[in-house]
Amino acid sequence: xxxxxxxxxxKEWVIIASNRVKRPHDFVKKRQKRSLLPYEPSCPFCLxxxxxSPEEILRYPTEGSSSWRVRVVNNKYPALVxxxxxxxxxxxxxxxxxxxxxxxDVIIETPLHNRFIPLMEDQEVEELLTVYRERYNQxxxxxxxxxxxxxxxxxxxxxxxxxxxxxxxVATPVVSAxxxxxxxxxxxxxxxxxxxxxxxxxxHELKVGERIVMDTEGFVVFHPFASRMPFETWIMPKxxxxxxxxxxxxxxxxxxxxxxxxxxxxYLSLHDPDxxxxxxxxxxxxxxxxxxxxxxxxxxxxxxxxxxxxxxxxYINATFPEETADFIRNxxx
Amino acid sequence: xxxxxxxxxxKEWVIIASNRVKRPHDFVKKRQKRSLLPYEPSCPFCLxxxxxSPEEILRYPTEGSSSWRVRVVNNKYPALVxxxxxxxxxxxxxxxxxxxxxxxDVIIETPLHNRFIPLMEDQEVEELLTVYRERYNQxxxxxxxxxxxxxxxxxxxxxxxxxxxxxxxVATPVVSAxxxxxxxxxxxxxxxxxxxxxxxxxxHELKVGERIVMDTEGFVVFHPFASRMPFETWIMPKxxxxxxxxxxxxxxxxxxxxxxxxxxxxYLSLHDPDxxxxxxxxxxxxxxxxxxxxxxxxxxxxxxxxxxxxxxxxYINATFPEETADFIRNxxx
Numbered sequence: 001x002x003x004x005x006x007x008x009x010x011k012e013w014v015i016i017a018s019n020r021v022k023r024p025h026d027f028v029k030k031r032q033k034r035s036l037l038p039y040e041p042s043c044p045f046c047l048x049x050x051x052x053s054p055e056e057i058l059r060y061p062t063e064g065s066s067s068w069r070v071r072v073v074n075n076k077y078p079a080l081v082x083x084x085x086x087x088x089x090x091x092x093x094x095x096x097x098x099x100x101x102x103x104x105d106v107i108i109e110t111p112l113h114n115r116f117i118p119l120m121e122d123q124e125v126e127e128l129l130t131v132y133r134e135r136y137n138q139x140x141x142x143x144x145x146x147x148x149x150x151x152x153x154x155x156x157x158x159x160x161x162x163x164x165x166x167x168x169x170v171a172t173p174v175v176s177a178x179x180x181x182x183x184x185x186x187x188x189x190x191x192x193x194x195x196x197x198x199x200x201x202x203x204h205e206l207k208v209g210e211r212i213v214m215d216t217e218g219f220v221v222f223h224p225f226a227s228r229m230p231f232e233t234w235i236m237p238k239x240x241x242x243x244x245x246x247x248x249x250x251x252x253x254x255x256x257x258x259x260x261x262x263x264x265x266x267y268l269s270l271h272d273p274d275x276x277x278x279x280x281x282x283x284x285x286x287x288x289x290x291x292x293x294x295x296x297x298x299x300x301x302x303x304x305x306x307x308x309x310x311x312x313x314x315y316i317n318a319t320f321p322e323e324t325a326d327f328i329r330n331x332x333x
Numbered sequence: 334x335x336x337x338x339x340x341x342x343x344k345e346w347v348i349i350a351s352n353r354v355k356r357p358h359d360f361v362k363k364r365q366k367r368s369l370l371p372y373e374p375s376c377p378f379c380l381x382x383x384x385x386s387p388e389e390i391l392r393y394p395t396e397g398s399s400s401w402r403v404r405v406v407n408n409k410y411p412a413l414v415x416x417x418x419x420x421x422x423x424x425x426x427x428x429x430x431x432x433x434x435x436x437x438d439v440i441i442e443t444p445l446h447n448r449f450i451p452l453m454e455d456q457e458v459e460e461l462l463t464v465y466r467e468r469y470n471q472x473x474x475x476x477x478x479x480x481x482x483x484x485x486x487x488x489x490x491x492x493x494x495x496x497x498x499x500x501x502x503v504a505t506p507v508v509s510a511x512x513x514x515x516x517x518x519x520x521x522x523x524x525x526x527x528x529x530x531x532x533x534x535x536x537h538e539l540k541v542g543e544r545i546v547m548d549t550e551g552f553v554v555f556h557p558f559a560s561r562m563p564f565e566t567w568i569m570p571k572x573x574x575x576x577x578x579x580x581x582x583x584x585x586x587x588x589x590x591x592x593x594x595x596x597x598x599x600y601l602s603l604h605d606p607d608x609x610x611x612x613x614x615x616x617x618x619x620x621x622x623x624x625x626x627x628x629x630x631x632x633x634x635x636x637x638x639x640x641x642x643x644x645x646x647x648y649i650n651a652t653f654p655e656e657t658a659d660f661i662r663n664x665x666x
Contacts, residue, residue, distance in 0.1 A: 002432070004413075006429040008429075013507045015505075017413075077651075079335060079641075081334075094341070100349070147645075173337070204425045225428045276639060304490075304492030306491060307611050312611070314509040
């Protein structure tokens, strides 16, 4: 029997269609293996090819060498740029628009073409997270910036043609309607109950237990109750942390380890699937409020987003998150 | 310069990133041509293979023959089924769910494997629309059904592995949060102004003119102001028609012609791109209200839905709809 489940953070419904007879191991497809060397002559992100990438914004250099560990560059085709006005204008006294003001970074995670996050040392992942936080905090000082979205596309099915490990950051002068609704849902819960909705989710996920993948001192990893896609995974801090920009340095090592192990389990058990992840965090200016917990949402791209999803906003998920969580929890590294 | 535009129906922002230097003709990619015969022995939707498809719900037979023109069958892997209760239940006194109650039809549009809508006669398209309307009205009589979503996935990039021309219908016992918000936006506009938001959109699109692709007596076809993806196309009735279920029979011939020509222009100019379309219509029970216009949204799948879109709900579109509309408007059949 299928179930219709409501995501408590969006109030959106998800159809979990078990009669589509997909079991977790059905997603372990034979994929064409990505057979990559550490250096690819034509890759703009590889060590030695820096001249191929756009203007550099930030670099973590390797001491005593001309090499580097992480670089941040402008996106070659930026969606948003710093120049322009955030004044709303109208077309035909009806349609609303503004200049495409903001920022669009590419974070080159490693000089090595084939060093995916799950294959890194924890310390390298920690440094990547430090760069995310640094750019978040630099950009959030621009009064025009209202929201900062840090995300990663891995593989063609996840929307990138460049396989060299990289993430992106987009700083926007608006809060998307979809995220605005999520913040409103969380604020309403906070006003009604005095509790953080996301803390309540962690508490109930831990109480149910079936969807937990990993539970460490600082972070919980689980496949959410209303997972939109098979193996959707959320990483959430246990401590009250509203904004990713305010994450304490002492927590970054634990987060790096949790993120690496989570991605490594997906990488090994599902044979390097394409995936996206996004860091969800409060709008700029709401950092001191308690209604939210920043967190990471990982979405492997094992099934398609089709007409039903685009047209309705609901997803049909062919597996129960209890089953995928069990599969990942029991996968031995 | 990029622009950030607001979709008046969802209040969602879309980034139109012109500096990604995509012009309409850049999407005319060399695709592997679908080279198909009218009959494919293993296809469950082909004439003569009816025993391969699930239970038949409806058939438009060919007079004086055992053949048929359109069939409706159950989805082999239904997301929702008629059995079950729409009672909400809770898990751990926190998470909300219900049985997966509803219906999930597959509409086999033609007995011929390679007869895509743009290649049909207008009369065949009209009959397909008649079947949509018939199933809509049958299912809307079930008091548990709150929303009926009719959609089409064409091609692998649009989420289907079966190329034989078919559409789907999902009847749900809930209204999705995303569509609920769209209905609320339209209702607020109606309450504030006394006018239908969608009628206002048509009026302003016609006034601006630049995004209009076709303007007939009964329907307007345009690339919306805040198009999420390149060549996104909306077909909207000019007359006040709230629900697709109530479309008058006399309007179906005009709609069929407009839909066929719209899809034919995309088919020829972009070389048979993968696409989705969805019929947007009011929730069951709201048919007599005036705040909405049913319409068809066509979304060619020429670019990816990546981490930014999944994480924020906003889209980055690499072309201006004014340019794609101009390209299609001037494409000669």
